[in-house]
Amino acid sequence: MATKLILKKTTKSISRHQRNYLRRHRKSQIGCSPSPATTTVIATINKSIYRCHRTFLCLFSRHATKGFKILKPREDFQNSPYSLFHERSGKSFDETKKTIVLDLDETLVHSSMEKPEVPYDFVVNPKIDGQILTFFVIKRPGVDEFLKKIGEKYQIVVFTAGLREYASLVLDKLDPERRVISRSFYRDACSEIDGRLVKDLGFVMRDLRRVVIVDDNPNSYALQPENAFPIKPFSDDLEDVELKKLGEFLYGDCVKFEDMRVALKEFVGRDE
Numbered sequence: 001m002a003t004k005l006i007l008k009k010t011t012k013s014i015s016r017h018q019r020n021y022l023r024r025h026r027k028s029q030i031g032c033s034p035s036p037a038t039t040t041v042i043a044t045i046n047k048s049i050y051r052c053h054r055t056f057l058c059l060f061s062r063h064a065t066k067g068f069k070i071l072k073p074r075e076d077f078q079n080s081p082y083s084l085f086h087e088r089s090g091k092s093f094d095e096t097k098k099t100i101v102l103d104l105d106e107t108l109v110h111s112s113m114e115k116p117e118v119p120y121d122f123v124v125n126p127k128i129d130g131q132i133l134t135f136f137v138i139k140r141p142g143v144d145e146f147l148k149k150i151g152e153k154y155q156i157v158v159f160t161a162g163l164r165e166y167a168s169l170v171l172d173k174l175d176p177e178r179r180v181i182s183r184s185f186y187r188d189a190c191s192e193i194d195g196r197l198v199k200d201l202g203f204v205m206r207d208l209r210r211v212v213i214v215d216d217n218p219n220s221y222a223l224q225p226e227n228a229f230p231i232k233p234f235s236d237d238l239e240d241v242e243l244k245k246l247g248e249f250l251y252g253d254c255v256k257f258e259d260m261r262v263a264l265k266e267f268v269g270r271d272e
Contacts, residue, residue, distance in 0.1 A: 086184045093182055097155045098260060101204055103215040104160035104167055106233040108143050111135045118236045124169035137170060140234045146243040150250055151180040159185040159199045198222050209259040214246060226261045
């Protein structure tokens with residue numbers, strides 16, 4: 001599972017840094033007797049250093065995954081080596097056309113760095129941080145037919161929390177002729193809210209009546225839950241029929257409504 005490979009960190013470097021700091025501080029105090037005010041200031045500095053390191057460790061433990069980078073601040077987007085979105089089909093994006101935003105991992109495919117016990121469909125070898133990695137990818141049952149059929153009626157966008165280096169290779173396998181998927185958004189387009197990665201549909205379209213996001217992770221659509229079609233996460237169940245049910249909704253209930261959020265409310269409510 002490409003987005004859930006955790007890069008383990010230890011606290012040895014932090015504790016060693018603190019010991020070195022305290023050792024240098026003690027040496028600087030030889031031959032002098034610190035006043036109570038000085039002692040208070042030093043204690044405050046020590047506490048601040050400790051908090052900074054704890055925050056640094058927290059960031060890594062919460063966001064760092066093998067093959068993925070820590071999310072950049074929003075103001076740094078213009079300095080990113082990649083633009084916010086990436087054109088794939090070569091066709092001009094139509095803001096008036098109903099659009100389906102699809103997650104990648106655990107929605108369309110399942111990826112693992114370990115060879116799965118069930119048959120896999122293809123392998124991708126992204127180069128990340130100078131290292132060539134191998135991912136074994138299993139396509140969700142019916143994904144090829146789903147993309148082809150839905151692409152005839154809707155505009156398709158893929159929005160993933162995965163790095164472009166990995167995700168773009170998977171998309172090239174799913175849509176080799178680049179005719180189905182109009183645009184793709186990667187991890188650098190995600191927003192960070194309360195330590196979670198969120199996909200803001202405002203980046204995709206201005207008119208939220210005409211967009212649906214399909215994702216297995218509720219955190220992903222926390223900003224626009226009324227636009228979401230929740231889907232069960234896919235791992236290796238070759239009898240999975242979630243895409244079939246989604247296709248029936250998009251070609252049935254959803255077509256009848258100008259505002260796709262109304263269709264979602266009725267469909268999800270009835271399904272529950």
